[in-house]
Amino acid sequence: MTQKLVAGLEPxxxxxxxxxxxxxxxxxxxxTASRMQEIVKEIPGFLGYEAARTPGGIGITVAYFRxxxxxxxxxxxxxxxxAKTYGREHWYDSYSVHIGKVERSYSFERE
Incomplete structure (x- = not known):
């Protein structure tokens, strides 16, 4: 899981x-997750990601791309x-992918 949020980016x-x-x-x-993090960070235009998982097994990962x-x-x-093929065969009970265009973005961080 990530411990720092991706700050607001320029849409x-x-x-x-x-x-x-x-x-x-x-x-x-x-x-495998660690290897995927290495790979995606090398892609030009990758801006960062955030991930969280509940103890019951529900996970959310948001990756940001220019x-x-x-x-x-x-x-x-x-x-x-x-990795996606292996995950479908061995790890995931279900998953969904949603792709979106961000038109507005802002953030807050307490000092």
């Missing part, structure tokens, strides 16, 4: 919202595609 940009239900700590998940080309680069990455 427009895009989000990939991934919500899922899976058991806590399935075998191999943490290693444009659709950078989001597509992530979607089409071969390691990411392999």
């Amino acid at each position: 427009p940009y895009y989000t990939a919202l991934f919500t899922s239900i899976r058991p806590d700590a399935p075998e191999g998940y943490a290693e 444009d659709l080309e950078s989001l597509d680069a992530w979607r089409l990455d071969t390691e990411h595609q392999a």
Whole structure:
């Protein structure tokens, strides 16, 4: 889980919202998640992400991308595609992906 929020960004940009239900700590998940974080950070146009998971297994990850080309680069990455296939077969009970264009953004942080 992330401990710091992505601050307000200059719009427009895009989000990939991934919500899922899976058991806590399935075998191999943490290693794969760590590798996916490494890969996505190398994509030009990737702006950051936030993630949270409840003890009951509901997870939400929001990734931010400057444009659709950078989001597509992530979607089409071969390691990411392999992880998605493995996740459907072994980890997730269900998931949804929502892609959105952000037109307004702001943030607050207590000093």
